Amino acid sequence: MKGYVTTAAPSRLARQPAFWLFAALLVNCFLLVGLEQVSYLAAYPGAWLLSIILLAATAIPAALIIYRFDHFEPEPASMIAVALLWGGVIALTFGGITNSWFLTFLQHVMPAGQVDAWGAAIVAPINEELYKGLGLVIMYLMARSEFDSVMDGLVYGAMIGLGFQVMENVQYFMLATDESGGGPGGVVGMFFLRVVVSGLYSHMLFTGLMGFGFAYYVTQRGRAAAHRVGVFVLCGVLAWAAHFVWNSPWLERLMSQGSGAFVMALIIKGLPFLVLLVLMAVFARRRESQAFARLMAGEVGSDAVSMEEFEILRSGRKRRATLRSMKQTKGPAARTVLKQLMRAQMNLALFQSKVASDDDPALEAQRDVVRRLRARLAALG
Numbered sequence: 001m002k003g004y005v006t007t008a009a010p011s012r013l014a015r016q017p018a019f020w021l022f023a024a025l026l027v028n029c030f031l032l033v034g035l036e037q038v039s040y041l042a043a044y045p046g047a048w049l050l051s052i053i054l055l056a057a058t059a060i061p062a063a064l065i066i067y068r069f070d071h072f073e074p075e076p077a078s079m080i081a082v083a084l085l086w087g088g089v090i091a092l093t094f095g096g097i098t099n100s101w102f103l104t105f106l107q108h109v110m111p112a113g114q115v116d117a118w119g120a121a122i123v124a125p126i127n128e129e130l131y132k133g134l135g136l137v138i139m140y141l142m143a144r145s146e147f148d149s150v151m152d153g154l155v156y157g158a159m160i161g162l163g164f165q166v167m168e169n170v171q172y173f174m175l176a177t178d179e180s181g182g183g184p185g186g187v188v189g190m191f192f193l194r195v196v197v198s199g200l201y202s203h204m205l206f207t208g209l210m211g212f213g214f215a216y217y218v219t220q221r222g223r224a225a226a227h228r229v230g231v232f233v234l235c236g237v238l239a240w241a242a243h244f245v246w247n248s249p250w251l252e253r254l255m256s257q258g259s260g261a262f263v264m265a266l267i268i269k270g271l272p273f274l275v276l277l278v279l280m281a282v283f284a285r286r287r288e289s290q291a292f293a294r295l296m297a298g299e300v301g302s303d304a305v306s307m308e309e310f311e312i313l314r315s316g317r318k319r320r321a322t323l324r325s326m327k328q329t330k331g332p333a334a335r336t337v338l339k340q341l342m343r344a345q346m347n348l349a350l351f352q353s354k355v356a357s358d359d360d361p362a363l364e365a366q367r368d369v370v371r372r373l374r375a376r377l378a379a380l381g
Contacts, residue, residue: 012143013078013082013142013143016141016142016143017141018138018139018141018142019142021138022082022086022090022138022142025090026085026086026089026090029089029090029092029093029094030089032093033088033089033092033093033167036171037170040170040174043174043178043182044174044177044178044182046184047173047174047177047182047183047184047186047187048170048174050184050187050188051169051170051173051174051187051191052170054187054191054195055166055169055170055191055195058195059162059166062162062201062204063080063084063159063162066155066158066159066162066204067080067155068316069151069154069155069158069281069284069285070149070151070152070155070285070288071285071316071319072288072289072292072346072349073346073350075146075152075155075156076143076146079139079142079143079146079156080156080159082135082139082142083135083139083156083157083159083160083163084159084160084162084163085163086132086135086138086139086160086163087132087135087159087160087161087162087163087164087165087167087203087207088163088164088166088167089163089167090131090135091128091131091132091134091135091160091163091164092163092164092167092168094127094131095124095127095128095131095132095164098127098131099123099124099127099128102122102123102126102127103115103119103123106119106122106123117249118248118249120247121244121245121247121248121249122244124243124247125206125239125240125241125243125244125247126240128164128203128206128243129206129207129210129236129239129240129243132157132160132161132164132203132206132207132210133207133210133214133236133239135160136153136156136157136160136207136210136211136214137214139156140214140218144218147215147218147219148219149215149219149284149287149288149291150212150215150216150219150220150280150283150284150287151215151281151284151285151287151288152215152219153211153212153213153214153215153216153218153219154208154211154212154215154277154280154281154284155211156211156215157207157208157209157210157211157212157214158204158205158207158208158211159204160207160211161202161203161204161205161206161207161208162203162204164203164207165202165203165204168203169190169191169194169195172190172194173186173187173190173191176189176190197263198270201270201274202242202243202246202270205242205270205273205274205277206239206242206243207239208277208280209235209236209238209239209242209273209276209277209280210235210236210239212235212277212280212284213231213232213233213234213235213236213238213239214232214235216228216231216232216235217229217231217232238273238276241273242270242273245269245273246269246270250269251265251268251269289314291349291353292313292314292346292349293314295348295349295350295352295353296310296313296348296349296352298352298358299345299348299349299352299367302367303371304345304348304367304370304371305345305348305370309345312342313342313345313346319342322338323335323338323339323342326338330380330381331380333380334377334380334381337373337376337377337380338377340373341370341373341374341377344366344369344370344373345370347366348363348366348367348370351363351366
């Protein structure tokens with residue numbers, strides 16, 4: 001669970017040296033990415049706009065799903081923005097440059113046919129996962145207090161991967177447009193291949209695995225160092241392996257046997273690692289739920305949180321259902337106050353994780369916030 005309040009306000013981030021390293025890298029890389037996008041827009045304005053619309057239509061829902069993974073304390077918007085920008089601008093830029101260098105090197109030490117077949121599988125997992133993973137380190141140095149559970153690392157890693165994948169897809173869409181003569185058919189075909197069939201999840205999966213391992217290392221201080229390092233290394237290897245398998249020419253024969261076989265091959269390549277990530281997300285959510293219950297134990301049954309309210313608070317599904325019911329019975333104003341009340345009650349767990357005693361002034365002040373919101377809700381009928 002996180003600290004007293006959301007700590008990663010932009011002004012607070014700006015006091016960290018890591019933020020200025022991030023900002024410097026972002027400015028320089030953004031110039032390259034921006035020039036690239038301007039060239040796409042100038043050459044194929046219709047296709048570029050269609051690419052942005054199609055990717056936004058799929059990436060925004062994906063981002064919202066990831067954001068809701070951590071339903072006890074959603075990640076700060078500032079940190080989500082940093083993750084997306086790191087993936088879509090910084091990691092993409094450095095990954096693209098080093099991929100080109102590495103492929104050139106391989107062309108001098110491997111037969112051309114092997115480079116064509118295996119180059120992407122060898123190069124991309126090493127370079128791209130390295131630079132995306134460095135984003136997690138920079139984010140941790142910017143706001144250590146925002147990494148206090150494995151769920152945080154999973155969410156930030158997936159967001160870095162999403163940013164990377166969206167901008168990489170624009171590149172692929174524009175390449176397909178150029179090869180198809182400039183019409184929208186190239187965009188539509190590549191969108192079907194890389195988003196509809198392949199799914200938007202590949203880079204979210206890769207870096208989500210890395211983020212889980214990194215967060216495990218920095219948050220599980222009670223574990224032996226060797227154990228924490230082992231989990232981190234294992235997750236890093238899994239991220240690399242998932243990327244390697246995805247880019248490898250394995251199952252090419254199956255993929256060439258028609259559209260149905262092609263889709264099946266993509267499922268076989270990606271599904272095992274996706275299932276693993278889902279299991280990790282379930283594990284992370286269970287750990288958060290257990291921590292929430294432990295921290296709230298002293299509040300349940302008081303005038304701040306009843307047992308019935310606690311059962312609602314610990315379930316995202318029940319919270320949403322309760323909010324819908326409140327809106328239907330007492331209107332949107334009551335729903336807004338109830339949502340504020342729920343957040344204030346859940347923040348009691350955050351205070352409990354930081355204070356030394358149950359009568360700490362800061363904790364009592366938060367209880368007063370809960371009482372005032374409860375009174376406001378009662379006044380609405």
